[in-house]
Amino acid sequence: MKTLRRALFIGRFQPFHNGHLYAIKYILSEFDEVVVVIAAAQYNYTVENPFTAGERVEMIKRGLGELYMRSYIIPVDNIPSNYLWPRHVLERTPRIEVVFSNNKLVQELFEAYGVTTKNTPILPGVSGTSVRRLMAEGGDWRSLVPRSVVDFIEEIRGVERVKTLWGLAVKIPGERL
């Protein structure tokens, strides 16, 4: 069996949107498999991170459809040390050749390990922040998200959750109570 060529792709996926899917399709046009790392896995039910790691896993698998056969989806907690973080990610993921990220710090941190990094193409105007804002303000978030992910978010009443969190954030920054 020949060795599979594999790349890593990191995001928070709050929620999984068309920009993520676009990037993964691009990566899978160049590599055999992609390892999708869900960062900040320990956070949930906050303004920035409304969905749990498990919900994010489920929406990504749905969003990937048949591409899932060539993908891994791995939740990884954030840790305090940036220097240590790439090794923490690599501890929990299959062997990879390249890391795809447009974040310059992520690139630098992985390159310190001798891992090659590359930019991903982006869809203008689509970001997790913009999707959450549209959810909170009653805008058209559905057109920015794969159809199967829209269904999932509605099944778990995700829009109501984002709205609740959005309102609280204004009054209670930082701490829960």
Place this chain on the structure above:
Amino acid sequence: MKTLRRALFIGRFQPFHNGHLYAIKYILSEFDEVVVVIAAAQYNYTVENPFTAGERVEMIKRGLGELYMRSYIIPVDNIPSNYLWPRHVLERTPRIEVVFSNNKLVQELFEAYGVTTKNTPILPGVSGTSVRRLMAEGGDWRSLVPRSVVDFIEEIRGVERVKTLWGLAVKIPGERL
């Protein structure tokens, strides 16, 4: 789209062996999808836990073959509180209906959450401990492990690692130095 029926299956997978595959095939004969939870994800390079979480993810995907399309593979760290642990697992996994485990404590802990638990059929004589012992002592571990997983373990020189750790365990119980 009809709701998928999904079950949870938990193990340490040190390494993934024929008994695990047998149980997962059984679960997938009853359910649409299976969530494979890699417990004790934070441990590695010890006698009981020689392989990293990432290596375990990779060997399970290989071992599952086509069944992977109906599976999730999620590493989850152990935590000190047993009472809290099922919720910690559910936080990081897609929604499930049933937990498969032959461990009576695991069953009791999940049932305290109202989750149904079931026993899995077992292959006599196949366990992680027996596979690691055969590796360490030069016995026939290959017949207890799927062919693709044998290949993977040899690629990463896993037998040498188990042997090194096995020897150290006798001399240095508990602490690294």
Place this chain on the structure above:
Amino acid sequence: MKTLRRALFIGRFQPFHNGHLYAIKYILSEFDEVVVVIAAAQYNYTVENPFTAGERVEMIKRGLGELYMRSYIIPVDNIPSNYLWPRHVLERTPRIEVVFSNNKLVQELFEAYGVTTKNTPILPGVSGTSVRRLMAEGGDWRSLVPRSVVDFIEEIRGVERVKTLWGLAVKIPGERL
């Protein structure tokens, strides 16, 4: 012995004030016992959390007077996962039927466990933030706090501490040094 009807009440109690006492009296008019959870127990000597968990325990017991016989006072650390947090609280508290809180997120998180939540009546104009501000700025905080708690705060020189922390916050947001 008949089963006691018990409710949970959560706050940071920085410090315990008349609004807290008012809510607890209301809860004890409906329930046999109240479990008072001190949230954010691990924080102290900060602008938002000037008092240690132990100091908060002591001031609440004093403030409750004879009502203490029907109360529990339990410090609980904050944890990163909101989804996990209600179970973390329930692990450390006696069995309860209802959670009292006016915080919509707290309500939602506990209801996801099947726990009923209710609003508490509030005293207008009394909050931990307003008491701390009055302490820092030399205003009349004493009228917002039970007499026995005023005495306690003066015994431990609490006002001086709040003033020191208040000044530092302006200059050194976030980190200690």
Place this chain on the structure above:
Amino acid sequence: MKTLRRALFIGRFQPFHNGHLYAIKYILSEFDEVVVVIAAAQYNYTVENPFTAGERVEMIKRGLGELYMRSYIIPVDNIPSNYLWPRHVLERTPRIEVVFSNNKLVQELFEAYGVTTKNTPILPGVSGTSVRRLMAEGGDWRSLVPRSVVDFIEEIRGVERVKTLWGLAVKIPGERL
């Protein structure tokens, strides 16, 4: 108001038994109030620590009866550093004068902080270990435990839990799976 004289008493209370009650009565014959610290609060559903912190709080309050009015019950997690541990306890408890313990290490650790320590009188033959063993083996544990605590343990089906854990311990030392 004169200052209350207060002492600290530490145990795991797995479960609360007549020896604990005997020691607390003795302490309250000398001091105005006692602070009962539940050590190892984060552990539960194990052979050594079958009951959760919340269950231990509830059984101690029941066992104390009217003495509760002069008591505090505070769960405290274990931490890795023994040197740091007394300060960790004092952070979460009201001010105390004396620590009661028959454990020589506990005495030494607190004395390093300038805290006086004293021995408690003991009831021969009564210990947490002996109570749990009698539970597991079907012996007469009820005579070693206050009547109200017996009732509580039966309400939560505690004996069945201890039996389940006792059996597992033989087969699975150390790790959950």
Place this chain on the structure above:
Amino acid sequence: MKTLRRALFIGRFQPFHNGHLYAIKYILSEFDEVVVVIAAAQYNYTVENPFTAGERVEMIKRGLGELYMRSYIIPVDNIPSNYLWPRHVLERTPRIEVVFSNNKLVQELFEAYGVTTKNTPILPGVSGTSVRRLMAEGGDWRSLVPRSVVDFIEEIRGVERVKTLWGLAVKIPGERL
């Protein structure tokens, strides 16, 4: 051998600058030895904390030159509890008599342990923040830092790192992704 008189000096040393050296020389004119504590040791590759603990150790030893023979350099992680923190520092450092700090909270926290605290003389206009800002904006940071530390920072390409982080901070406050 007579007992050495020893003092503690705490900073983040991001990076070690002339103000730090000035304070240490002052301390060593009064004491036999100085314990230099690197606070916030677990943070690195952030705007406020660009350098790792190991890099900070190396630059401080270089900056001290011959004074190193009378110095200790100890990295210490931040912890959530301010009340516990001085004991956490003392656990990891040799015995000291006095803590030097101009931070009023640090003074108060150590004095609660009975440790004497003193102010250090300061060099006007030199602070970690000002040095990092000059690095990021292409200003003259070299004149504020000992020559040997300038060399070290250039060897590890520290200015480039500070510039990368400075830019990201504007766009991505708080979280890595």
Place this chain on the structure above:
Amino acid sequence: MKTLRRALFIGRFQPFHNGHLYAIKYILSEFDEVVVVIAAAQYNYTVENPFTAGERVEMIKRGLGELYMRSYIIPVDNIPSNYLWPRHVLERTPRIEVVFSNNKLVQELFEAYGVTTKNTPILPGVSGTSVRRLMAEGGDWRSLVPRSVVDFIEEIRGVERVKTLWGLAVKIPGERL
């Protein structure tokens, strides 16, 4: 300034003994500087780890004498992941070329990072375990430890501490209470 050649040496130093000094002298005959890592820094007042990290720092500096000018002494906590651990050590230490250790696992873990490892010469019959046993049993431990370290241990009444802990270990394995 030419680049210094630097090596890493790891131990628990419970306590620092002649074998450690012998190894460090050997390393400093080949390298310009040595980084002495105190492993298991978070443990203290246990049978295996009687001395705090700070006490170990102090005894090592004393034991090194003039060699200290060419040495670093860095306490590092143990972490659960062996795979991550070398990076955790390197985060907190100056840049090094070689790691000296006779432990085969330590060698393998560092070599996975591309770091060269070498064996150290050993003094037969001298180990931390043997020194602690002699302390506990009233034997001649002083001849196995540098004179200045003997003095330090006596100043802090270290032998009494080891004896207390030794006795407790027999009765209370594992947990503090």
